[in-house]
Amino acid sequence: xxxxxxxxxxxxxxxxxxxxxxxxxxxxxxxxxxxxxxxxxxxxxxxxxxxxxxxxxxxxxxxxxxxxxxxxxxxxxxxxxxxxxxxxxxxxxxxxxxxxxxxxxxxxxxxxxxxxxxxxxxxxxxxxxxxxxxxxxxxxxxxxxxxxxxxxxxxxxxxxxxxxxxxxxxxxxxxxxxxxxxxxxxxxxxxxxxxxxxxxxxxxxxxxxxxxxxxxxxxxxxxxxxxxxxxxxxxx
Amino acid sequence: xxxxxxxxxxxxxxxxxxxxxxxxxxxxxxxxxxxxxxxxxxxxxxxxxxxxxxxxxxxxxxxxxxxxxxxxxxxxxxxxxxxxxxxxxxxxxxxxxxxxxxxxxxxxxxxxxxxxxxxxxxxxxxxxxxxxxxxxxxxxxxxxxxxxxxxxxxxxxxxxxxxxxxxxxxxxxxxxxxxxxxxxxxxxxxxxxxxxxxxxxxxxxxxxxxxxxxxxxxxxxxxxxxxxxxxxxxxxxxxxxxxxxxxxxxxxxxxxxxxxxxxxxxxxxxxxxxxxxxxxxxxxxxxxxxxxxxxxxxxxxxxxxx
Numbered sequence: 001x002x003x004x005x006x007x008x009x010x011x012x013x014x015x016x017x018x019x020x021x022x023x024x025x026x027x028x029x030x031x032x033x034x035x036x037x038x039x040x041x042x043x044x045x046x047x048x049x050x051x052x053x054x055x056x057x058x059x060x061x062x063x064x065x066x067x068x069x070x071x072x073x074x075x076x077x078x079x080x081x082x083x084x085x086x087x088x089x090x091x092x093x094x095x096x097x098x099x100x101x102x103x104x105x106x107x108x109x110x111x112x113x114x115x116x117x118x119x120x121x122x123x124x125x126x127x128x129x130x131x132x133x134x135x136x137x138x139x140x141x142x143x144x145x146x147x148x149x150x151x152x153x154x155x156x157x158x159x160x161x162x163x164x165x166x167x168x169x170x171x172x173x174x175x176x177x178x179x180x181x182x183x184x185x186x187x188x189x190x191x192x193x194x195x196x197x198x199x200x201x202x203x204x205x206x207x208x209x210x211x212x213x214x215x216x217x218x219x220x221x222x223x224x225x226x227x228x229x230x231x232x233x234x235x236x
Numbered sequence: 237x238x239x240x241x242x243x244x245x246x247x248x249x250x251x252x253x254x255x256x257x258x259x260x261x262x263x264x265x266x267x268x269x270x271x272x273x274x275x276x277x278x279x280x281x282x283x284x285x286x287x288x289x290x291x292x293x294x295x296x297x298x299x300x301x302x303x304x305x306x307x308x309x310x311x312x313x314x315x316x317x318x319x320x321x322x323x324x325x326x327x328x329x330x331x332x333x334x335x336x337x338x339x340x341x342x343x344x345x346x347x348x349x350x351x352x353x354x355x356x357x358x359x360x361x362x363x364x365x366x367x368x369x370x371x372x373x374x375x376x377x378x379x380x381x382x383x384x385x386x387x388x389x390x391x392x393x394x395x396x397x398x399x400x401x402x403x404x405x406x407x408x409x410x411x412x413x414x415x416x417x418x419x420x421x422x423x424x425x426x427x428x429x430x431x432x433x434x435x436x437x438x439x440x441x442x443x444x445x446x447x448x449x450x451x452x453x454x455x456x457x458x459x460x461x462x463x464x465x466x467x468x469x470x471x472x473x474x475x476x477x478x479x480x481x482x483x484x485x486x487x488x489x490x491x492x493x494x495x496x497x498x499x500x501x502x503x504x505x506x507x508x509x510x511x512x513x514x515x516x517x518x519x520x521x522x523x524x525x526x527x528x529x530x531x532x533x534x535x536x537x538x539x540x541x542x
Contacts, residue, residue, distance in 0.1 A: 051392070079455035089450050093259060103454040105248035108241025150454065215407070 001027045001158060004050065007057035009213070017043035017175050018213045021057070025191065028158070029182045032200055033193040033211035041193035044210070045160045048191070050074040062157060082188075084153030084180075086163035088143045090135040090150075094123065098133045100149045107154055111199045116188050121149045125179060141172035145179065152183055159183055161192045168219050170198060177203060243322075245460060252451075253464020259473075260443055262392050264472065271476030271526060272483070274429040278422055279484045279519055284418060285418050286515065288411045291503050300368050301381070301399040302390045307365035312418045316365065319393045324369055327383040331370035337361045364395065366373040378405045425528060433472070433530025437465055441534065473527025477520040 002025040010019035018040045025031055033041045047050045047059060050066055059066050062080060069077060089101050097118055104114045122128055125145045135143050144164060151159060161180060165173030177192075177199055184190045194200065194212045200207060257264050281467070301511060303323070317336055326330055335343070340363040345352040371384060381404065385397040396435065441448070448461050488510050499508060 003264075051453075075452075075455045075457040077455075078453065083453055089453065091447055091450060102451065105252075106242045106245065106451065106454055106456045106460060108248075110240075110244060128439075 001025050001029065001062060003060040005057060007047065008055045009047060009052060010055040016213045019108055021215045023215060025189060027189055028187060029032060030190045030205040032197055032205055032207045033191060034197060034200060034208060040213040041120050041164050041210055041211040043199060045162050045191065045193055048160055049083055050077050079154065079215045080156055082154065082156040082159040084147050084151050084161040084164045087188040088147040090143060092135055095132050095134060096127060096146050099135065099146055100153050103150050103154050117153055123154045127150050141175060144168060144176050148176065148179055152160055157189060158186050159190045162188070163194055164192065165194065165196060165199060173199065174202065245317045249460045249463040250467065251510035256440065256444055256464060257468050260440060263436060263443065267472045268476045268479065271429055271523065272431050274425050274481055275477050275480035275519065277502055279480050280301040281418050281421055282478050282509065282515065283484065284375050284397060285411070285414045287503060287508055288414055288509065289304030289507055291407065299399065300370055301385055301388065301397055303367040303369060303394050304396040305365050305367070305393050307393065308389060309361055311365065311469065320355050320367065320392065323388060325345065325383065326387055328371050328380065329369055330372040331470060333368045335366050337363045337365050337385050340366060353523065375432055377473055401489060402448040429526055430533060432438055433469060434534035437534040440465065462535050465535060466528060470524045471527070473523035474520055477523025480515055481519060492493050
């Protein structure tokens with residue numbers, strides 16, 4: 001699903017967001033990008049949905065080399081990717097329904113299809129009763145669920161989440177992660193950037209550790225399964 | 237075949253634009269009012285030029301060239317007929333009438349009215365025979381009339397040709413200058429108005445920055461973002477032109493009685509005219525182009541901002 005080869009991201013002024021990062025994600029993978037603030041997690045996600053262009057290296061997403069993708073093709077790429085942000089990025093003057101529907105409108109879905117799919121998605125995420133509310137009337141957890149609904153309503157094959165639980169209390173954070181895990185169980189490839197150790201310990205997935213823009217280590221679930229099993233038993 | 241998804245996206249973009257305009261009525265109204273003000277100035281000038289041109293056209297409709305001859309009352313009719321035939325053969329002569337010396341004297345008596353007695357002391361008729369020539373209706377340009385006058389003057393028996401040259405040429409020059417000034421003023425106004433529209437759209441872009449960013453993040457293409465702004469700009473331009481036309485019509489109706497004699501003098505006693513359907517449509521088209529052009533100018537760098 002994602003292949004990155006020796007990718008550099010250099011900003012104006014000469015500072016590096018990423019340096020020589022190589023990474024391969026198979027279809028259906030669930031990967032945590034982790035590291036301290038400024039390690040390059042957000043930069044890596046921005047490269048994957050075409051918000052940044054690498055200074056060097058190659059990136060393939062769903063078989064398409066996005067480093068060579070013309071600007072006009074970026075919207076097509078983004079319609080294949082659901083993105084969740086720490087600050088939700090919701091339209092404050094639009095209803096919950098409209099916030100979710102925007103992804104389907106842009107994809108060219110019919111109005112009846114939009115109604116059906118948005119309603120179904122909001123119901124699945126426990127927001128059926130909030131459909132006509134404005135985001136400011138919702139709690140932080142509900143707002144993030146709206147953002148997730150918008151990211152998933154298109155059934156994208158790839159979901160990118162940038163600190164999706166960063167603004168939420170621990171109980172809500174687990175709720176949100178459960179929704180993301182559910183999307184993964186339905187076949188979506190998931191990349192979650194987080195520096196929350198509790199999440200990393202709770203969910204048993206591959207971890208990619210970044211530091212100063214470099215990929216410093218990768219750990220598969222098997223390498224820390226014992227600890228995870230223990231935590232999982234505690235929560236259960 | 238029409239792509240169904242594309243038409244749905246276009247409809248969604250239009251809905252997004254309409255919603256944007258509803259959410260920012262003040263910015264929308266400000267843009268319309270600003271453009272209407274500029275178009276009103278431009279429309280006023282266009283109206284003045286149209287009326288000046290109308291005077292020239294109407295004066296041209298009554299235009300006659302008078303070719304004086306050396307014919308007297310005793311000149312044989314055959315000689316008169318021969319010159320008349322040569323004049324009729326000239327390119328640019330639509331109608332022709334010979335005014336014999338006796339008839340010319342009778343007309344002079346009529347024109348002099350109560351002062352006609354001054355002619356009683358004449359021992360002979362000093363007036364020569366003359367031809368009154370009407371050029372075709374499509375020949376009204378001073379250069380064309382001068383060329384015709386020169387050809388008539390060159391005919392044997394013709395002593396002088398008069399056609400109100402100083403007045404026609406002077407008026408045509410005024411109209412020409414007014415048209416050039418109008419073009420210059422129009423270009424300047426369009427540039428200024430375009431810049432104002434572009435600034436207004438930038439305000440809208442700024443106000444909708446979050447929405448545009450989110451649209452882009454979920455896969456909106458450049459045209460999806462641009463289309464609503466372009467339609468909004470074109471609509472603003474059209475409404476501004478209609479408003480300018482309405483205000484101009486009102487001012488025209490109110491101002492005519494106030495200007496009275498001064499206007500009658502400038503227009504040579506002819507009534508002032510307002511825009512016809514073609515001119516009104518042109519002003520509305522100009523408004524639409526203005527709104528569209530200003531919007532496109534402000535959207536050039538949208539990709540880099542979004």
